[in-house]
Amino acid sequence: MGLTVAVTGPTGEIGISAVTALEREPAVETIIGMARRPFDPVSCGWQKTVYQQGDILDREAVDDLVAQADVVVHLAFIIMGSREESSRINLQGTRNVFEATVAAERPRRLVYTSSVAAYGYHSDNPVPLTEDVPARGSAEHYYSEQKAACEALLADVTTGSSLEVFVLRPCVVAGPKATALADAMPWNQLPGPVRAMSKVAPMLKPVVPDPGFPLQLVHHDDVAEAIALAATAPAPPGAYNIAGDGVVTISEVARALGGRPVRVPAVAASAASAAISRVPFVPSMLEWLHVARTSVVMDTTKARTQLGWRPVHSAQETLAALANVV
Ligand SMILES: NC(=O)c1ccc[n+]([C@@H]2O[C@H](COP(=O)([O-])OP(=O)(O)OC[C@H]3O[C@@H](n4cnc5c(N)ncnc54)[C@H](OP(=O)(O)O)[C@@H]3O)[C@@H](O)[C@H]2O)c1
Incomplete structure (x- = not known):
């Protein structure tokens, strides 16, 4: 009998590609998605997948989902949201998934998509980051803080259990079916006519400061392959950094997505980050500026050598594929 894989958040930018990759896996017989x-599921042409509506904050719904599964893949998360709402769902919901999976009899593997953000933005971290660097997060960025807290919680909840625990730490995910990076650009929040004018008049293009730190990107289909491997491959459990080959600059991202890059000294990004940290009530969206204050380039050797992962798309190709659709 093949594997039954339960997936929280199967309808997200990563979820759609991850379930598509799991559908192709001969070892997988059934996928049960919940969001x-x-x-x-028929709308995606999936044949092994059933979908049940449910909230990870509802422990009974989570218990019911994981009880049916050999492998649990936890993707459900709030990325762009307020600090308060994201914290409620991400911390309590993720706790429910981890605790329910440990308590259930059937699951033998748990795959959790953490993030490069779990490392935090610390100037004393090595570049590139390897998996043995502690995931200490940065308290001033809600997403980074929550990703680090979820990893700590996962270690705590699964200590002493026989579950095989895989933690994937992807960089920014992008591609034609993962447009959140482009959607988050401030000019894409502008009314349509203003946006259209900036496309034809270059001087109206919004300015994007580039402090010079390189960025990694990973294509949604490559991250999906990593999830499918973590769910099914005879690989050692543990943490795996996930990023496409090569890097892009913030200037290249800005240009590709419709902005006008301007190089600024790296100290400007640190100063902006420090200034935001001192303000007591910062809108959660602004907290994302901390991301640009240091390099968080990761080493992906472990995913290649131990998980058997080979990304097909480089960072440059992923950016080009995203730019094609926005
Ligand atoms: N995208 C990236 O660049 C990136 C990079 C690194 C790591 N990650 C991580 O990868 C995971 C998946 O990210 P994504 O980009 O696919 O996110 P996404 O596009 O925002 O999708 C989130 C998914 O979670 C579901 N969800 C949210 N709240 C839920 C709740 N309370 N109960 C049940 N389902 C819920 C959503 O569906 P409903 O709203 O219908 O519930 C959706 O299916 C997250 O853990 C994220 O932090 C993402």
Whole structure:
């Protein structure tokens, strides 16, 4: 009998590609997806997947989901949201998934997508980051803080259990079916006519400061392959950095997505980050500026050598594929 894989958040930018990759795996017989909104798996052409509506904050719904599974893949998360709402869902919801999986009899593997953000933005971290660097997060960025807290929680909840625990730490995920990076650009929040004018008049293009730190990107299909491997391969459990080959600059990202890059000294990014940290009530969206204050380039050797992962798309190709659709 093949594997049954339960997936929280199967309808997200990573979820759609991850379930598509799991559908191709001969070892996988059934996939059970759960998220809050109504969704029909047939709309994606999936044949092994059933979908049940449910909230990870609802422990009974989570218990019911994981009880049916050999492997649990936890993707459900709030990335762009307020500090308060994201904290409620990400911390309590993730706790429910981890505790329910440990308590259930059937699951033998748990795959959790953490993030490069779990490392935090610390100037004393090595570059590139390897998996043995502590995931200490940065308290001033809600997402980074929550990703680090979830990893600590995972270690705590699974200590002493026989579960095989895989933690994937992807960099920014992008591609034609993962447009959040482009959607987050401030000019894409502008009204349509203003945006259209900036496309034809270069001087109206919004300015994007580039402090010079390189960025990694990973294509949604490559991260999906990593998830499918973590769910099914005879690989050692543990943490794995996930990023495409090569890097892009913030200037290249800005240019590709419709902005006008301007190089600024690296100290400007640190100063902006420090200034934001001192303000007591910062809008959660602004906290993302901390990301640009240092390099968080990761070493992906372990995913290649131990998980058997080979990304097909480089960072440059992933950016080009995203730029093609926005
Ligand atoms: N995208 C990136 O660049 C990136 C990079 C590194 C790591 N990651 C991590 O990868 C994971 C997946 O990210 P993504 O980009 O696919 O996110 P996404 O596009 O925002 O999708 C989130 C998914 O979670 C579901 N969800 C949210 N709240 C839920 C709840 N309370 N109960 C049940 N389901 C819920 C959503 O569906 P409903 O809203 O219908 O519930 C959706 O299916 C996250 O842990 C994220 O932190 C993402």
